[in-house]
Amino acid sequence: MADPVLALDDLTVSLPAHGDRARAVENLSFTVGPGEIVCVVGESGSGKSVTAQAVMGLLPKGQLSLTGGSIRLLGDELATKSAAELRALRGSRMAMVFQEPMTALNPVIRIGDQIGEALEIHTSLSGADKRARVLDIMRAVQLPDVEALIDAYPHQLSGGQRQRVMIASAIILDPALLIADEPTTALDVTTQAQILRLIRELQVRRNTGVLFITHDFGVVADIAHRVVVMEKGRVVEIGAKEEVLRRPREAYTRMLIDAVPGLAPPARAAMDQSAVALETRSLSKIYSVGGGFLSLGKGRVVNAAKDVSLTVRRGETLGVVGESGSGKSTVARCVMRLIEPTGGDILVHGENIAHMSSSQLRAHRKRAQIVFQDPYRSLNPRRTIGEAIIEGPVNFGASREQATTRARELMALVGLSPDSLDRYPHQFSGGQRQRICIARALAMEPDILVADEAVSALDVSVQAQVLELLDDVRKRFDLAVLFITHDLRVAAQVCDRIVVMLKGEIVEQGPTAALFRAPQHDYTKKLFAAAPGRDYAFGGRT
Amino acid sequence: MIAYVLRRVLATIPVMLVVAVFVFLMLRLSPADPAAIIAGDSATTEQVAEIRSRLGLDQPILSQFVIWFGKLARGDLGESFFFKKSIVELIGERIEPTLSLAFVTIVLAVAIAIPLGVLAAYRQGSWVDRIVMGFSVLGFSVPVFVIGYLLIYLFAIKLGWLPVQGYQRIAQGVGGWLERLILPALTLSVIYVALVARMTRTSLLEVLSEDYIRTARAKGQIELKVLFRHALKNAAVPIVTVVGLGVALLIGGVVVTESVYTIPGLGRLTVDAVLARDYPVIQAVILLFSFVYVLINLLIDLSYTLFDPRIRY
Structure with missing residues (x-):
């Protein structure tokens, strides 16, 4: 050599x-x-x-x-x-x-x-x-x-x-x-x-x-x-x-x-019997870039989400898959009503929240919770994790004692020591922080959990554990989970059904197993073909 | 871009309007009587009344304002009560020393402060850093007139290197002009150096931890160029903002510095006008300063586009 x-x-x-x-x-x-x-x-x-x-x-x-x-x-x-x-x-x-x-x-x-x-x-x-x-x-x-x-x-x-x-x-x-x-x-x-x-x-x-x-x-x-x-x-x-x-x-x-999650989806029972928890009908979000007073040219219009219709049943995980700019996070933010959609309906247990005012939304906030991608930035570094977890329930009328007792239970549930509630975020690893974020979401006793790239920033071994935890809480609390990800391997392992988004629109949706077996849309096929390491059987775990 | 500039220039009109009304009212509501000051201690009540009516001060405030504002709209700033000449002419005489002082001060301050700030950031935590930061605190806390008299004592009286005070017009020779400006500019620039050096250090420290600095080093770039080409331009926006805001600070400083060094500029004019209750002059000078301030703010905003291609108006 x-x-x-x-x-x-x-x-x-x-x-x-x-x-x-x-x-x-x-x-x-x-x-x-x-x-x-x-x-x-x-x-x-x-x-x-x-x-x-x-x-x-x-x-x-x-x-x-x-x-x-x-x-x-x-x-x-x-x-x-x-x-x-x-x-x-x-x-x-x-x-x-x-x-x-x-x-x-x-x-x-x-x-x-x-x-x-x-x-x-x-x-x-x-x-x-x-x-x-x-x-x-x-x-x-x-x-x-x-x-x-x-x-x-x-x-x-x-x-x-x-x-x-x-x-x-x-x-x-x-x-x-x-x-x-x-x-x-x-x-x-x-x-x-x-x-x-x-x-x-x-x-x-x-x-x-x-x-x-x-x-x-x-x-x-x-x-x-x-x-x-x-x-x-x-x-x-x-x-x-x-x-x-x-x-x-x-x-x-x-x-x-x-x-490493495998690309072959495990068999999952269909959830079509349980009640619909979340539904969007022709949801759209338009951003206009530029334009305005005295600027003579017309602004550019971006369809961040266009005619997005999807349903999530209780106990079901719906994956939203797409590349950056596909509009998957826009959908998540609309569902959470962190932003107001331009058009369409968002039905939570049949109630349309698409255009509710912020005071009307207060009650809805309790029912839907979100876990974000970066666990390093989504916890306030100056507050203990106990404060972070009980803040929501206390805002909704729980006493501090009740909320703290519940927080201790949740810490145990997500696999952390209940005694570490008075510690600060920097004292935990990335995976532990993501568990804390999940506990914080669960403290509100939501029916709907949105996970926006919630495991993307984690190492594979930690990722596997957090995915397991998410699946466990879904079953335990009968949650409707909207799972936003760019990672097909992760989607294959945890989602019951998947919608594929491209440039703000849904191009294909269906049960995970069927979609992976026979993708119909060209873009879905392209996406699958690009997934690295297709020729190796990863995911011996499942 | 052009639309943006147009919009900003249009937006100065209401600002100047508010300043005009405010300045006018503030002066009329203050207790002193300019007519009495002009007439002097020995004047009779009739004489004072005569002066007052000649100056138009016996009319109702509203009609005084309408007369003044009407002239102002036509570009006529009126006539000084005290100096007995047109204010446009008066400001014309006084503006060169002030502009000279401001210009030399800014150039001096930026030339000293930016290298100091860069050095402090590059050697963060070292003795160089501590000295620069210590100087910076000192520069903030010592009053302008104290620094002025200290510098005069040292460089003009003890060492005899530079003249004690006075001003020489630039037309009479750049050497003499600069020689008489160095001490006052140095005096004024101290607080300014402190401010800009501090901002440069903070802004640069943030930039130095960016990934593209690592990229530059990975290409084998020398540290001097890493600092001045890659880092400083990215750190420029906050620095330029502070330099610009400092110009506003400078306007306040000029009043004291010009008095200490007896420079016949706008600062001195302001002091004299206030002492003499010379309403038209005070009004004109404050309006001018406000206009300059608004203009500088616009220039700062526009300068951002030079440093950061991502900023577009």
């Missing part, structure tokens, strides 16, 4: 004193060969991003430090290099693509200048040559209309295009090593599939070694040659993709793979 592009040997990165562990990464050794894609997989806190930062020489100063081992790039030792020497290698011999293309690009600099920045730093090309190189690489990453796009700003591009810009700016000097840190996590599945294909093509053509960091086994299945599984800073298992995915040696790897 050819000499490795990157060789890590016994790499150790120390955390500052009094953390929950002494080392972020411990005794890490693996290699990335030329033209090879090595996926580093692990849950949050496994040290996979720290590894990338250590290689790039970008460990946050004063917080993390390289305390042992060696990092060799093309045989050249990096661990002992000065800041200036590392800087000269960054962007030229090794480059990096980040997770969130919206925030990783500078919003106030033209994209041509951002792509060409590495040229300006590492070469002495003339302005015209630079521009030519930038246009070339923009074509290579298949950006459209490059002559116009070169002068655009990041906010004028779509998410997928932004990630292409990121990739272009990383590979413009043909680095030997490309580090991609969750490069598709923030993208829709169809866009993700395109970006993965692009990375693979470029990497083959240029013989680049790729260190690909991800938490998503579907992505691993699609792109990896070899896999490094990490847990709490240590390597659990290294092997060829087929080996690791089909015949994992370690229990931890097995657990992670089993926790």
